[in-house]
Amino acid sequence: MTTAKFSVNELTVYYAIKMGMQNVSMDINDRQITALIGASGCGKSTFLRCLNRMNDLIDVARVSRCTWDSPSESYVPTSHASGAVLMDGEDIYAASVDAVELRQRVGMVFQKPNPFPKSIYDNVAYGPRIHGLANSSEELDHIVEDSLTKAGLWKEVNDRLKQPGTSLSGGQQQRLCIARAISAGPEVLLMDEPCSALDPIATGIIEELMVELKKDYTIVIVTHSMSQARRVSDRTAFFHLGELVEMNDTSVLFENPSNDQTKGFISGRFG
Amino acid sequence: MSFSLKDLERRARRQSAERRFRAYGIIALGVAAAMLLTLFFTIFTTGISAFWRYETAIEFTLDAKTLKIDPTASYSEDEYRSAVRKAPYSKVIKNAVYGLFPDVKKRKQKIRLAKMVSYGAESLLRDTLMSGDAKVGDKIKLWVPLSDDLDTFLKGNIDASLPEKKRRVKDIEMSWLETLESEGSIRQVFDWGFFVRADSREPEIAGLGGAIKGSFYLLLVTFMLSVPIGVMAAIYLEEFARKNKFTDFIEININNLAAVPSIIFGLLGLAMFLNFLGFPRSAPLVGGMVLSLMTLPTVIIASRNAIAAVPPTLREAAIGLGASPMQTVLHHVLPVAMPGIITGTILGLARALGETAPLIMIGMVAFIASVPDSIVDPSTALPVQIYLWVDSPERAFVAKSNAAIMVMLAFLLVMNGTAAYLRYRAENR
Numbered sequence: 001m002t003t004a005k006f007s008v009n010e011l012t013v014y015y016a017i018k019m020g021m022q023n024v025s026m027d028i029n030d031r032q033i034t035a036l037i038g039a040s041g042c043g044k045s046t047f048l049r050c051l052n053r054m055n056d057l058i059d060v061a062r063v064s065r066c067t068w069d070s071p072s073e074s075y076v077p078t079s080h081a082s083g084a085v086l087m088d089g090e091d092i093y094a095a096s097v098d099a100v101e102l103r104q105r106v107g108m109v110f111q112k113p114n115p116f117p118k119s120i121y122d123n124v125a126y127g128p129r130i131h132g133l134a135n136s137s138e139e140l141d142h143i144v145e146d147s148l149t150k151a152g153l154w155k156e157v158n159d160r161l162k163q164p165g166t167s168l169s170g171g172q173q174q175r176l177c178i179a180r181a182i183s184a185g186p187e188v189l190l191m192d193e194p195c196s197a198l199d200p201i202a203t204g205i206i207e208e209l210m211v212e213l214k215k216d217y218t219i220v221i222v223t224h225s226m227s228q229a230r231r232v233s234d235r236t237a238f239f240h241l242g243e244l245v246e247m248n249d250t251s252v253l254f255e256n257p258s259n260d261q262t263k264g265f266i267s268g269r270f271g
Numbered sequence: 272m273s274f275s276l277k278d279l280e281r282r283a284r285r286q287s288a289e290r291r292f293r294a295y296g297i298i299a300l301g302v303a304a305a306m307l308l309t310l311f312f313t314i315f316t317t318g319i320s321a322f323w324r325y326e327t328a329i330e331f332t333l334d335a336k337t338l339k340i341d342p343t344a345s346y347s348e349d350e351y352r353s354a355v356r357k358a359p360y361s362k363v364i365k366n367a368v369y370g371l372f373p374d375v376k377k378r379k380q381k382i383r384l385a386k387m388v389s390y391g392a393e394s395l396l397r398d399t400l401m402s403g404d405a406k407v408g409d410k411i412k413l414w415v416p417l418s419d420d421l422d423t424f425l426k427g428n429i430d431a432s433l434p435e436k437k438r439r440v441k442d443i444e445m446s447w448l449e450t451l452e453s454e455g456s457i458r459q460v461f462d463w464g465f466f467v468r469a470d471s472r473e474p475e476i477a478g479l480g481g482a483i484k485g486s487f488y489l490l491l492v493t494f495m496l497s498v499p500i501g502v503m504a505a506i507y508l509e510e511f512a513r514k515n516k517f518t519d520f521i522e523i524n525i526n527n528l529a530a531v532p533s534i535i536f537g538l539l540g541l542a543m544f545l546n547f548l549g550f551p552r553s554a555p556l557v558g559g560m561v562l563s564l565m566t567l568p569t570v571i572i573a574s575r576n577a578i579a580a581v582p583p584t585l586r587e588a589a590i591g592l593g594a595s596p597m598q599t600v601l602h603h604v605l606p607v608a609m610p611g612i613i614t615g616t617i618l619g620l621a622r623a624l625g626e627t628a629p630l631i632m633i634g635m636v637a638f639i640a641s642v643p644d645s646i647v648d649p650s651t652a653l654p655v656q657i658y659l660w661v662d663s664p665e666r667a668f669v670a671k672s673n674a675a676i677m678v679m680l681a682f683l684l685v686m687n688g689t690a691a692y693l694r695y696r697a698e699n700r
Binding site (some may be wrong): 110114184 | 312582584585587589590591592594595598602603606607642
């Protein structure tokens, strides 16, 4: 029996006057891989970033000047969200929830491998250090080794932990980022097109890794590769123009989609 | 492959245009290098002699009568010291130099003879007595600096072929120098004291110590104020502030302030810090505050650019890992932005080091004959000292001011070197 890790209820996100996505409701099951597919700009990344409140960042700053003509709208003041996201039954947008703590529980892996410009060891040790997960250096060593092992990287890097993380190959860097996310002790891993910058062999390794990791973690992955969604995910959600069109078990969605748009998309007729 | 005549012509034109373009570049570089070399060469050749000075060995008689210290009277320690301090050493010196050339009888020539030795010899004698190296009644032989005119002459900076009337050094003085030289009592020594002594009206004892220390204090205050404030402001504007009309207004103003003439900042310092707040005049503290006002825009702009150039993926990685905004900035953004921040800061400080105008406004241009002991003591700074010396009529100050320029260039070199080293360290962590 699977339980829902996230329950999303009528979630709508606006970026100033442009809409990100609207009225999305779905359950994301615990210790399963949920794939989000759809054309570019369909809102799947926006949705993913709602699950660890990364969209909050847009509130803070760093939105480039917007070029809309209307003078009263010449600045992008904020993204606006309505609806609710429940994690383990608790609303993660409630005032009592600290976004920083939430992001420790919901880790994220990005499209482009982005290791810190520090050593491999420091990359993985950073999360445990800031969250105070290790009481001694031996404990920290243990967490680092454990995380790297889980990410399937330990055998390749155990003799050069002091080397910079950026010296690794693209696929290794992405696994380093996964190890870094794991080391902070999350319950959920969000992956935003984690393989789009990688070659097929590195992609294969990461896909195997994901299947391995779902024993311990709930994984949500955004992907442009339908074959990838098919290979690794348990459930798949199809987004189109900011709306959730269809969500079902992966096998059902790909074999027997109930929606014509889904059918068109997975057969490669549009999107 | 075949080419028409037109193609070949076009190729020839393109290639020669290409060659000309490169030639312009080389010419530009050559002109710049030639100007710089001329500048350095002039400064070096005029200034280098000021680091040495000529001294002459003279035997002084420290007799009690001339010094007005009674050897039989019983002084207390303090009384003795004050007597030694007040004693008329100029008379001792006069007697000594008259004794060297007893044939000189004419009044005018005697005056010249008395002026042969620098007036710094007085303090030299006083120090010898104070330290106990010699006692009242002793005869001691001391190397004392020559007067600035004779020193300049010996360095070859006064043309001996000029008619005597147009010369600062007369024939008779030249003959005295010859006599002394033949006796072996003239020597040239490296003048370490140049870097330690304070300014003086007498070129041969004027030193750069006050200005060096003053400039050091100035930069210290400027650094302590402008770096924390500037970097913090840049971090806030770049990482935390919302983009709205108010922050845009601030940004425009910072950019404008970077272009404001420095003397305006001096006027502000005069009105605010001296007249309104009543801070001490001529003090490096106030000078540093004024210079940090001037440096702040540079530091803020450079730091903002460096911070903005940090890839956003790095911030996302940290935030996604549960780092707080402050941890993200301190652990990831700042270390990556550090080389750029250091470069901007040093550029700002280098400009502050060479700045004279705002210091004139707050009274740091005064003649100050003591080395400052703290940031609230009256002081000059290197560029101001150069300005003052260039302005002085004595011939010897020409070499001195060029020597001061060399010291200031060395200061800049050390600062830029430090910056390059720090940048290298920050980039290769």
